[in-house]
Amino acid sequence: MAASEICNLMERNGQLEKAALHVERPVYQIEDLNEATLYGKPHTTYGQVCRKVLCSCDCREYVSDTVPILKWLPEYNWRSDIIGDILSGITVAVMHIPQGMAYGMLGNLPPIVGIYMAFFPVLIYFFFGTSRHASIGTFAIVCLMTGKIVTKHSNAEFLSNGTLVLQNGTDPNGPIYTNMEVATAVTFTVALIQIVMYVFRLGIITNLLSETLVNGFTCASAFHVFFSQLKDLLGIPIRKRAGYFKLVKTLQDVVLALPEANRTVLLISFVFSIVMYLNNEYLKPWIAKRTRIPMPIELIAVIAGTLVSYCFNLSEDQGVNIINYIPTGLPAPTVPTLSLVKDIFLECFVVMIISYTVEISMAFLLAQKGRYEVDANQELLAMSLSNFTGSFFSCMPISASLSRSLIQYNVGGITQIASIISCFLLLFVLMWIGPIFEPLPKCVLASIIVVALKGMLMQFQDLRKYWKLSKWDAFVWIVTFFTTVLVDIDIGLLAGVIISLFSLLVRGNRPYTCLLGVLPSTDLYLDIKRYKGVQEIHGIKIFHYTGSLNFSSKTLFRTLLYKRVGFDPIKVLSKRARQGETHNYDESADMLIKCVIIDFSALSYIDPAGVDQLRQICNVYKQLNIEVYFTGCSGPVYEVLMKCNVHENRTNQFIIFPTVHDAVLFAQAMLFTVKKET
Known part of the structure; x- marks a missing residue:
């Protein structure tokens, strides 16, 4: 791994200005990064818990805490x-x-x-x-x-x-x-x-x-x-x-x-x-x-x-x-x-x-x-x-x-x-x-x-x-x-x-979502509705989701994803099926999308029902030859994905990247390779 960072800080008129930032490293998938950084879920045994409790049992401290x-x-x-x-x-x-x-x-x-x-x-x-x-x-x-x-x-x-x-009215015997x-x-x-x-x-x-x-x-x-x-x-x-x-x-x-x-x-x-x-x-x-x-x-x-x-x-x-x-x-x-x-x-x-x-x-x-x-x-x-x-x-x-x-x-x-x-x-x-x-x-x-x-x-x-x-x-x-x-x-x-x-329930089930665009010549990805200076990447939709993904929000997640991307893949597949010949289907502008990146950097929690929903979404998009990548999964979210055996079959494996920029570079490389081969 080659990595260098130049960060020049100059003091001008009492203000601290950032002069330049340059980073050079390989594009990582999450498995590669975990292997390179020796990732491992922390384990705490009952013996460790008992030893910690016993070691912390100080009668004098307990009494002083109880009687301040x-x-x-x-x-x-x-x-x-x-x-x-x-x-x-x-x-x-x-x-x-x-x-x-x-x-x-x-x-x-x-x-x-x-x-x-x-x-x-x-x-x-x-x-x-x-x-x-x-x-x-x-x-x-x-x-x-x-x-x-x-x-x-x-x-x-x-x-x-x-x-x-x-x-008045009181029973004297009661x-x-x-x-x-x-x-x-x-x-x-x-x-x-x-x-x-x-x-x-x-x-x-x-x-x-x-x-x-x-x-x-x-x-x-x-x-x-x-x-x-x-x-x-x-x-x-x-x-x-x-x-x-x-x-x-x-x-x-x-x-x-x-x-x-x-x-x-x-x-x-x-x-x-x-x-x-x-x-x-x-x-x-x-x-x-x-x-x-x-x-x-x-x-x-x-x-x-x-x-x-x-x-x-x-x-x-x-x-x-x-x-x-x-x-x-x-x-x-x-x-x-x-x-x-x-x-x-x-x-x-x-x-x-x-x-x-x-x-x-x-x-x-x-x-x-x-x-x-x-x-x-x-x-x-x-x-x-x-x-x-x-x-x-x-x-x-x-x-x-x-x-x-x-x-x-x-x-x-x-x-x-x-x-x-x-x-x-x-x-x-x-x-x-x-x-x-x-x-x-x-x-x-x-x-x-x-x-x-x-x-x-x-x-x-x-x-x-x-x-x-x-x-x-x-x-x-x-x-x-x-x-x-x-x-x-x-x-x-x-x-x-x-x-x-x-x-709380309503607001928890109304998460903030948006499409992300890239700030040219940077690795910054921002909300395209709020930042007019960012640009969407041709052939790639980047969907940002904030909140939790569980049994109560999984349907809403799917609906919001399809709405942000711009079309419902299930309806597209149904229309193709009614026409009878998939290869003769007239693709719209929406079908020019070749990759959907789902940014989970703000995902707080996911349960097995949410994982199953992701699996279904990937399968539907795959039938349209659209790749689905996931980015920014926290340790607990990644571990739930592993528990749900999402890595047992390579054909159904979720492709996960540590950052959105990794996923974008990987997708662009794949699209360039496919285009070159065709």
Whole structure:
């Protein structure tokens, strides 16, 4: 083999220019190249696998991977990092108080539950999590989905004086479940699913949720959260709707109940919403330019609302709904109601998917910002253990909050020590400060939730972007959004997944194909429709195929090939057969084609059905004296061809070349030889 390459690189005006490239080598068929380069399929024996596993079994490393704090805490720089973590922890704790109380109500539970969620699960995540900045605790959509399950399966509730009251139509002799029992059962079931997924390394299942699907789903879910707050936001007596089309029914109830709206509640909601909105839009960006510590507007709203309610006795004088009783101290550990697990399992699976997807997305985003690694499966373990612990202490399923996590990162948090600082402050609230917020109007918490939803509600504008980039992605967004809004949350997620998979199937079976032409005096072969400077080679058609060739796409492959080449050889053979004498057939311009080259450099996979289709195509073209060559087959594709015994008979052998240029030169040489002989 003679080979030389000249590549002169010259630096001119700061730009690197390629002067010349010349390559000289023989024309290879794939068998010749494999023999010359000692090609061989890599083999891995069971013994090698076992030795690799045994050699990699380091107990110390396994423990440090399972409990990441053992790895990063000894390397923690207390002198330089602790100040940032303390400031970050204090700031996040301040955010946890109003958000926790507000989102606790979303789950149809006492507001104090949101504070519990910012304490118990966070302590566990501190030891097992791999994200340094994810703020674990309440998340609006997860709390809303939990609240939906609570409403569906609970049939009793405790009053503030400890009296158990059954809901209308509840059989006193049947099973009785309170809101808290259902919520903790949901948390336990979510933890159970997550630990199973961790054991079997199934974190990849969240890849089924594309960006467009998650965007449309969260935007639609924000509408569910918004409508759930209208009762407290307007001070109107409407019942909680369940089942399909509940948003439409809720909107109807709101319109009918508007004349009964509490004017004091309307005024409070309007004032607090406007103040928080103006803070987020104008004051917050102004402060961010001057300091990393944000204005704790939600906490200020909670304190102000509590003071106004207490001073003017809004509950008794104006009929404003307030929080009322807030217990002090830590809740006693209680075993979740395990008998509910079988009834809520499927609903909890949906909750788990959403909570984990949001958390891992947030973790990867922050890891990219902070330039460190996050282990997706370890996050499953951390969340499962956090939820498992939380299920014994009156917690709903946890997730990561975008706003709190970004604040924890931007204020200067370095590690999850910031979360521990936050936990200590929240412990102080749980032990002594909680009852101070008993006069807080619920409309203030509803205002906090609604203002916080602005970002998710504005995701509706992303539809224009998706429409410009991909009509299929826009279609997935539209179906997910409207199904979630009009039907229900879990049905919307299911519809989104189905449409996403369907779009993958359709796009996978609509591969990109083209005819290639040569750029004169080069070995470059480009799409003749896109590159006007290339030329087709006389007597040769070069068909480029991208995708996979399997049982589902083999017919489409054949159709596209015949369409690109310009004629259907089966129809030509049928017409010849009807004429009776093949040698008298009047050849058209299409029959001037003597060689078809199929470029498989972008073929990702082929199965036996695809190989059989290739064999049939070769046989059909051979009857028309047209040669078929294949180029660019990857190692796995070539090995499948060998497994299918395509090389057993020389007359049926596929002729394969490493590159298109090899095949073209070989075809031109063969055509020249045939022409010379004739």
